[in-house]
Amino acid sequence: MELPRRVPKKIVLGLLAIILIGVFILKLYFMFQTDHFQDSRSYYHLWQIENVGERGIPAYTDEFNANNKKLAVPPGYYLFSGLMYATFNSIIVLKIMEALLLVGILIIIFFLTKLATQNSKAGVFAVFLTATMPLVFSYPQNMLRPFYLSILVTLSFIYLFLKTNTTFENDESISNSLFIGRIAGLIILTFISALLGIHALFLLITVIIYISFKVVNQSQIRIYLREITIFITLVITGTYLLIYREAFREHGLQTLWNNMPVEYYREYANLFNIINSLGLINVVIVIGGIYGIYHFFKENEYSREKSHILFYGAGFFASFIMALISTGNPEFVFFIGGIMLAISFSIFLKKMISHAASNYKLKVSIDGYWLLSIITIIIVGSLFNISILETRSVSHVKYLEVSENTIEAFNWIKNETPEKSIIIGSPQHAALTRYFSERMFLIDEDFLFVRNPEKDLTNIKSIYTSIFRSDPERIINEYLLELGLENTAVFLLFDSHIAEEFKTTTPRFEENKECFEKKKEFGDIKIYQFLCNR
Amino acid sequence: MKHNILIGAAIILSGIVISLLAGQIISEESFKDAIPIENFSINIYILLNNMIPIEYVGLFFAAFVLLFFIYFHIKQDKEIVSTVIALIIFSPAFIYTSVNGNQALAGLAIYLATMIFIKKYKYVSYIFAALGATLNIEIALMLALGFLATSAYMYKKDLRNLFLGTTIIAIISSFISRSVFESQISLSKVLTQFIFEFGGISGSSIILIVIAVISTLLFWKKNPPIFIIPLNIILLISIISENHLIFHIIISILAGPLITRIIYKKWSIDLIKKSSLIALFVLLTINMISFYQAYQLEDTSEIITIISENIPENSLILTSSQKGYMIEKKTGIQTYRKYDLKEDISEQIYHSTSLTNTINLIENINITHIVITQRMIEDIWEGRYTGLLIMVRDKDHFLPLYASEKIEIYQVISRD
Numbered sequence: 020m021e022l023p024r025r026v027p028k029k030i031v032l033g034l035l036a037i038i039l040i041g042v043f044i045l046k047l048y049f050m051f052q053t054d055h056f057q058d059s060r061s062y063y064h065l066w067q068i069e070n071v072g073e074r075g076i077p078a079y080t081d082e083f084n085a086n087n088k089k090l091a092v093p094p095g096y097y098l099f100s101g102l103m104y105a106t107f108n109s110i111i112v113l114k115i116m117e118a119l120l121l122v123g124i125l126i127i128i129f130f131l132t133k134l135a136t137q138n139s140k141a142g143v144f145a146v147f148l149t150a151t152m153p154l155v156f157s158y159p160q161n162m163l164r165p166f167y168l169s170i171l172v173t174l175s176f177i178y179l180f181l182k183t184n185t186t187f188e189n190d191e192s193i194s195n196s197l198f199i200g201r202i203a204g205l206i207i208l209t210f211i212s213a214l215l216g217i218h219a220l221f222l223l224i225t226v227i228i229y230i231s232f233k234v235v236n237q238s239q240i241r242i243y244l245r246e247i248t249i250f251i252t253l254v255i256t257g258t259y260l261l262i263y264r265e266a267f268r269e270h271g272l273q274t275l276w277n278n279m280p281v282e283y284y285r286e287y288a289n290l291f292n293i294i295n296s297l298g299l300i301n302v303v304i305v306i307g308g309i310y311g312i313y314h315f316f317k318e319n320e321y322s323r324e325k326s327h328i329l330f331y332g333a334g335f336f337a338s339f340i341m342a343l344i345s346t347g348n349p350e351f352v353f354f355i356g357g358i359m360l361a362i363s364f365s366i367f368l369k370k371m372i373s374h375a376a377s378n379y380k381l382k383v384s385i386d387g388y389w390l391l392s393i394i395t396i397i398i399v400g401s402l403f404n405i406s407i408l409e410t411r412s413v414s415h416v417k418y419l420e421v422s423e424n425t426i427e428a429f430n431w432i433k434n435e436t437p438e439k440s441i442i443i444g445s446p447q448h449a450a451l452t453r454y455f456s457e458r459m460f461l462i463d464e465d466f467l468f469v470r471n472p473e474k475d476l477t478n479i480k481s482i483y484t485s486i487f488r489s490d491p492e493r494i495i496n497e498y499l500l501e502l503g504l505e506n507t508a509v510f511l512l513f514d515s516h517i518a519e520e521f522k523t524t525t526p527r528f529e530e531n532k533e534c535f536e537k538k539k540e541f542g543d544i545k546i547y548q549f550l551c552n553r
Numbered sequence: 554m555k556h557n558i559l560i561g562a563a564i565i566l567s568g569i570v571i572s573l574l575a576g577q578i579i580s581e582e583s584f585k586d587a588i589p590i591e592n593f594s595i596n597i598y599i600l601l602n603n604m605i606p607i608e609y610v611g612l613f614f615a616a617f618v619l620l621f622f623i624y625f626h627i628k629q630d631k632e633i634v635s636t637v638i639a640l641i642i643f644s645p646a647f648i649y650t651s652v653n654g655n656q657a658l659a660g661l662a663i664y665l666a667t668m669i670f671i672k673k674y675k676y677v678s679y680i681f682a683a684l685g686a687t688l689n690i691e692i693a694l695m696l697a698l699g700f701l702a703t704s705a706y707m708y709k710k711d712l713r714n715l716f717l718g719t720t721i722i723a724i725i726s727s728f729i730s731r732s733v734f735e736s737q738i739s740l741s742k743v744l745t746q747f748i749f750e751f752g753g754i755s756g757s758s759i760i761l762i763v764i765a766v767i768s769t770l771l772f773w774k775k776n777p778p779i780f781i782i783p784l785n786i787i788l789l790i791s792i793i794s795e796n797h798l799i800f801h802i803i804i805s806i807l808a809g810p811l812i813t814r815i816i817y818k819k820w821s822i823d824l825i826k827k828s829s830l831i832a833l834f835v836l837l838t839i840n841m842i843s844f845y846q847a848y849q850l851e852d853t854s855e856i857i858t859i860i861s862e863n864i865p866e867n868s869l870i871l872t873s874s875q876k877g878y879m880i881e882k883k884t885g886i887q888t889y890r891k892y893d894l895k896e897d898i899s900e901q902i903y904h905s906t907s908l909t910n911t912i913n914l915i916e917n918i919n920i921t922h923i924v925i926t927q928r929m930i931e932d933i934w935e936g937r938y939t940g941l942l943i944m945v946r947d948k949d950h951f952l953p954l955y956a957s958e959k960i961e962i963y964q965v966i967s968r969d
Contacts, residue, residue: 202822243821249767249811250825253832256760260750260836264843271745271752471935500946501938 028139035129035143039122042150046118049160055426056110057161059419060464063450064100064163065110067092071101072108083453085441085461085502089468091266091274093216096165113163120167125149127174128358132365134181135328140389141369147393148361151400154299154353166351169218170358176208176222181330184244209251213258221337221355223255228333266467278466280476290349300357303400308360311367328366334359368392419447419516424542428512429455431539432546437508443482443495444512445520458510461498483517483526491528491535496553509549511535632817637809640761643837645844646801649755660685661799743792747800749840754847755797757804758840760833765804768811856926856960857883863955863962864922871899871915872924873932880924889920903933904940911944915965923951923963 056062070078077097081088103112125146133142149155183201212219230248260267266274276284297305315328334355372388432442433456442452442460449463462479466472478498482491499505513526526547528535534551641647650658663685670678749756784803791799815833820826861884864870870888872880877888889899898914905911915923923945934942945951945963955962 199822199824202824206824206828243825245771246820246822246825246829249815250829250832252763252767253760253829253836256763257832257836260759261839264750264839267750268752268843268847272741274751471937474937497938500943 031139031143035139035146038143038146038150039125042125042155043118043122045156046121046160047115049156050114050117052161055161055421056163057418057421059421059447059450061161061163061450062421062454063465064097064165065113066450066454067097068100068104068113071097072105077101081453081463083457083459084449084463085459085498085504086469089265090465091263091467093214093262095211095214095216096168098214099168100163114161117162117164117167120171121155123171124167124174124358127171127178128362131174131178131181131331132362134178134185135331135362135366136369138369141365144368144389144393145361145365148301148304148364148396149358151396152299152301152304152354152357152361154350154357164350165215166218166348166354169212169215169221169351170355172208172212172215173218173222173225173355174358176205176212177225177330177334179204179208180226180247184241205247206250209254213255216262217259218351219255220259221334223251224337224340225330225334226251228336229330232329232333263467269468274467278469278472280466280472282473282476287349291352296353296356299353300360301400303396304357304360304364307364307367308362311360311363314367314370315363328363331359331362331366419445419451421451422542424544425451425514426455428539428541428544428546431541432456432458432510435539436510439504440508440510441499441504442510442512443479444514445517446476446479447516448512480521482511482528483513483521484523485527488531491531492549492551495549496551499552506552509552510538511547511549512544513547514544633809633813636813636816637805640805640808640812641802643841644757644801644805645749645840646755646757646798648844649848650798658798660796661802746795747792747797749844753797754844755801757797757801758837760836761804761808764811765807768808772810856880856924859955859957859960859962860884860886860924864924868921869919870922870924871902871920873926873929889918902941905944906940908944908947908950911941912950916967921965922954923965925961925963927959 056065067077070076071094077090077092077094079090079092081090100113100116103116104110106112128149129139129142129146131142132145133139136142179201183198183205209222212222226248230244233244263274266278270278279287312332315332375388429451432440432452436456436458438458440458442448442456442458444452444460446462446464449460452458452460453463462469462472462475469475478494482494485491495509499507499509511526511528517526518524526535526545528547529537534549535547536550537545538548539546663681667678667681667685670681745751746753747756748759748762750759784806788800788803790796791803812833815826815829857880860870860880864884864886866884866886868886870877870880870886872888877890880886880888898918902911902914905914923941925942925945930942934940945953945961950966951963952966953961954964
């Protein structure tokens with residue numbers, strides 16, 4: 020096979036454009052598969068976005084929670100999306116925004132890799148790797164994901180930070196307007212990032228690890244780098260503490276884990292295994308990326324390039340630290356980890372190819388090697404991933420899938436139940452109850468400001484699964500007494516999601532016909548009314 | 554001159570804040586210290602308690618501590634000293650301890666007095682040290698360390714011996730100290746009690762702790778180890794002995810150099826300096842505001858008024874044992890309190906699940922009224938409506954007299 024001798028830059032950039040447009044179109048195609056969103060969590064985000072559209076700020080108390088619970092909400096994403104939503108007044112704009120954010124992330128990845136390698140082919144290669152991560156398209160695609168914006172802001176910050184650093188190290192004069200402009204950009208990005216909540220900690224951890232590595236390597240740290248570190252630490256930690264101020268006072272350190280019940284946390288931790296990483300990130304990226312990092316640490320000399328790679332490496336570690344604290348968002352961790360590995364792999368490959376070019380007489384050109392790598396990745400990666408995905412050993416995050424039936428059921432609740440009723444279901448049903456039915460629910464998936472989440476979860480589970488006939492009745496009445504809502508109508512949901520979550524094929528209370536009457540059935544969703552109010 | 558004005562302003566402001574707080578808040582904390590305990594021992598703190606009205610004991614020591622800092626350190630690096638003083642004064646730890654007058658402040662004041670006199674009037678400093686040692690073992694330990702550090706630095710200047718000596722004393726003494734065995738120290742407990750943002754009302758701000766760590770790392774080489782190592786050991790002791798104020802003061806001292814640098818030194822990028830300063834100022838201010846809010850939740854003066862208006866004098870109240878002493882002292886109404894825990898049946902009453910049992914227990918000890926506060930619901934029942942909280946809804950046995958968000962009062966209807 021005759022491989023091309025030298026690919027012109029225009030073609031490289033053209034290739035980048037084709038990948039970006041392809042990703043954009045594919046993402047849009049998935050986003051518009053259904054009119055509604057595919058998971059319940061998206062409806063929590065939508066509810067908050069609508070709140071911003073109506074009142075200018077997100078909701079800080081949840082009027083639909085039976086406890087009228089407080090909410091700790093980082094406003095960044097909702098303000099941004101709310102502005103879009105209010106301007107065009109349609110969820111189509113939110114769907115397009117998701118696709119644009121994904122493309123934005125890919126563009127930044129291109130620039131980041133190009134900055135580290137001074138080679139646009141490596142940049143395109145990193146973009147290509149990221150776009151082929153199964154995570155990007157194999158998850159249910161029609162969802163709202165606040166973390167896309169966080170990743171875009173964080174990567175932009177890292178790019179600007181490194182770019183400024185490079186300028187500073189090459190040119191001592193700091194009075195030029197470009198430099199000041201970049202510093203201003205960094206300040207603005209820090210503030211935006213701080214408003215995005217826990218994801219901002221990722222940025223902070225990355226910068227701190229980078230600085231620590233530099234200290235360990237005994238390379239000279241510019242004074243301004245120290246100053247920026249102090250600034251970022253203050254702004255990001257400060258804003259985070261402010262947003263979660265009341266939650267911290269209520270739950271202490273548990274706030275970092277969103278006060279999540281142990282059972283949920285265990286399930287969450289189980290997601291971080293090697294099979295999941297290989298299946299969701301792509302086997303080639305994981306192995307290549309990790310080898311790239313290993314290769315980097317093996318070398319001893321210190322260079323500018325190394326300093327850049329350090330930054331990515333820091334990000335990689337940071338993503339694992341984030342895995343511990345950003346509970347409930349494993350996708351974010353896999354995504355950011357995948358990006359770091361893809362960049363690391365590209366940098367490594369570029370180095371290897373230039374090394375080979377300068378040391379050996381090549382039969383094929385440098386570009387030929389790039390092309391060969393891409394073809395190998397497509398073949399090996401897709402074969403391996405298909406085999407992993409086919410065996411279904413990849414345990415996705417459990418999300419509540421929203422179908423036409425679901426929406427019909429929740430609309431029925433809105434139209435046919437008394438306005439002041441309480442709905443009981445899985446915690447994930449709460450977002451739908453809030454958005455479609457506008458009714459109160461007992462517990463939702465946000466456990467902040469819940470005094471005893473373990474007990475609440477056990478109670479809900481007992482309502483569906485207890486072998487004692489009197490348990491469901493007793494538990495519901497205790498809650499009603501506690502809430503001062505003794506004579507309120509109570510409705511219970513049961514569907515395949517609850518069946519899976521609580522491991523029961525039918526609700527046990529069904530046998531107690533005096534107290535629980537089946538009212539309606541939509542597909543697999545059954546709605547019962549509780550009749551034994553004390 | 555500029556710094557003197559700053560310090561002066563800080564003191565006046567703190568005076569206003571403290572007097573405002575002290576004027577309206579008398580929390581149960583101060584009374585807890587005044588309760589005679591089984592192993593009664595005379596110390597300077599209890600003696601002073603009998604001479605000065607209890608609300609002002611803390612202020613007395615707080616004023617002393619401030620004076621010490623200003624007098625003793627003013628000749629040194631003025632910027633750092635004024636920053637450290639400001640950090641100490643405008644902190645939940647300092648204000649809380651000042652208005653509650655607990656032994657930590659007394660211990661600190663005595664420690665500082667000892668250090669003042671150690672150079673010129675050695676014997677006076679011995680007297681102070683002896684007074685301080687009566688307070689408790691942690692303060693005695695701190696005094697010993699202080700003596701060792703100062704004398705080693707002043708006379709021999711052999712740092713290696715000092716490090717070794719202080720470390721050995723700190724480790725041995727913390728094992729000897731009873732508190733190590735009595736209170737189980739866990740990381741989460743330390744974090745929630747010592748960090749204000751995590752719920753410790755007299756803790757330090759997490760931002761300050763982060764700055765202290767960074768500051769220690771950055772200025773480690775510049776500061777003499779003689780300064781940092783004893784400080785860190787005392788920090789360790791303060792954590793073991795759950796002494797929040799001393800913890801906060803040391804954190805302030807460690808954070809001081811970096812904050813001073815942020816404020817006074819010229820930065821290479823002015824924009825970042827200004828943004829950082831604004832962020833820092835906003836954070837510390839908001840902490841003070843949320844401290845004030847949290848403190849108001851603990852405010853018991855309203856509860857006292859409600860109790861004295863609703864309950865006749867010859868009654869016996871069942872309520873939180875922490876508030877019991879204060880209610881008795883302020884209203885003259887008896888509360889159910891037992892120092893011997895074996896005799897105390899209040900826990901049984903709170904958590905009994907049978908109404909007959911609850912009524913029997915209550916009638917056995919002749920309780921006439923039950924006072925339930927919001928704080929009690931959280932402390933005793935962990936916010937869940939169980940046990941007595943459900944029983945009191947029974948209108949045949951309990952007559953609701955008063956109900957608000959903060960407090961509920963029930964009269965026990967006797968069977969005869």
